[in-house]
Amino acid sequence: MYFIGIDIGTSSVKIIVIDENGVIINSVNRSYEILYPKALWVEQRPEDWWKETHEGLKEVLKDLDRNKVKSISLSGQMHGLVTLDKNNNIIRPAILWNDQRTEKQCKYLNEDIGREKISKWTGNMAMTGLTAPKLLWMRENELENFNKIEKILLPKDYIAYKLSGVYATDYSDASGTLYFDVKNKVWSKEMMEILSINENQLPILYDTIDVIGEIREELAKDLGISKNTKIVIGGGDQAVAAIGGGIVNENECSISLGTSGVVFSNSEKFVVDEYNRLHSFCNGNGSYHVMGVTLAAAASLKWWVENINKSLDFNFLLEETEDASIDEEVYFLPYLTGERTPHNDPNAKGVFIGMDITTKRADMTKAVIEGVGFSLRQTYDIVTDMGIEIKEVTINGGGSKSKVWCQIMANILNTRVKKVNSNDGPAYGAAIIAGVGSGDFESISKACELFIKETEVFLPDEAQAKRYNEKYQKYIEIYPSLKKLFIS
Secondary structure, three states: OEEEEEEEOOOEEEEEEEOOOOOEEEEEEEEOOOEOOOOOOOEEOHHHHHHHHHHHHHHHHOOOOHHHEEEEEEEEOOOOEEEEOOOOOEOOOEEOOOOOOOHHHHHHHHHHHHHHHHHHHHOOOOOOOOHHHHHHHHHHHOHHHHHOOOEEEOHHHHHHHHHHOOOEEEHHHHOOOOOEEOOOOEEOHHHHHHHOOOHHHOOEEEOOOOEEEEOOHHHHHHHOOOOOOEEEEEEEHHHHHHHHOOOOOOOOEEEEEOOOEEEEEEEOOOOOOOOOOOEEEEOOOOOEEEEEEEOOOHHHHHHHHHHHOOOOOHHHHHHHHHHOOOOOOOEEEOOEOEEOOOOOEOOOOOEEEOOOOOOOHHHHHHHHHHHHHHHHHHHHHHHHHOOOOOOEEEEEOHHHHOHHHHHHHHHHHOOEEEEEOOOOHHHHHHHHHHHHHOOOOOOHHHHHHHHOOEEEEEOOOHHHHHHHHHHHHHHHHHHHHHHHHHOO
8 A cells, every 4th residue: 555645845845655664665856936025025825835746746656556545644834824715716825934024913912912811822922933923914914815715724734625625734733823722722712813713714623643535536536546545634844744753752852954943842741831932732643742943944054055155065065064173163143034942033133253364164164053053952952941851862854964963963962863764754754644544554653663763873972062062151142142233
């Protein structure tokens, strides 16, 4: 049997097919455009997601026995606002997770309504990336469009609708909307009232492994697969990526070095940071997780390599850093698109500080990857301060391909860091979910135990860990010192 995982990422859709042994049979990756209508605005056309997903499914199935396809599940970038009218047409481009236009709306929610109330109702505070502030922005700035809204979906949910004809979401993805009561797993009546929306406009809530229906008959015919192919709802990309990396049990932690950087840790109990610096969300395995985000992780390195150095040779620049001394006092704040954790400041800017006449390019490249590491440690420290005991970290994402960066992360965190044989994160996690949802895998935990194995370990160097701790103490003083300069 074959199980298909679809991940609607920020830059592309990734589709993989696995068999009953968890072996990847085929995969495709198809990119789509990111729109930047104004400074700090980030949008995409949901129609593009579907076009590339549809074509990607044809491509990935081209040389396979299509009669073996049993189920399809999904993962997707979280928080994006997708709005449909009464005819199921897209009303406007989706506003994405890294869009920063909603500072005013977040201030209204956190200060006028009150952070304590918002946290009580949802388990979180308002941040510019979340969905609720986007709805307020739309109501205030595009009232005509707002009044057309018949359905409000998240990115993966739009693709689930195109596959099945069902309006559905899951608890993990709903957790990132700020109109979902995470603790009690229901839509928040208080937040819906504030946003001027109603439950009929929202999708039906499901567990991550729930089957929401079967593939639309005409689509099944087009793809050449059975009309009985099950559509399993899946989850938000971070919860599903954790499954794809085997992070499914209590106190297990992953760090993603993707476009954004994410610290993710499971918790059987619903826990909330008293300052709401972390997200408290449902995970994909029936319990909860906490999560913090550095908005520009690998994106910072990409900016440094491509925009500044005009080079596509990431490896050369990373290898060059091995000659850069750890004792160089060059620092980088990776706030190129504002920042979420722990500062929740859309006005934060990227900063180099500490250069002198002897500073080399290698020192600055190393400062970029160290800066991302220090930013992620700030989230990591909040997680451990909440009483979640972390013994090791599983690292994934594009940045984890660099052994240099992995070792620096082990030293900065002073923690055992490992890589696993699954490098396909949310797409692989979605494929596992498809198999569990169809009843072919016993459970998410059992599937991960069988399929996902440790492949490489990075142990902290005692002397370097000590030195990085000293540098980290200086790093955390930089943002507070510069914060007032970021406000225009």
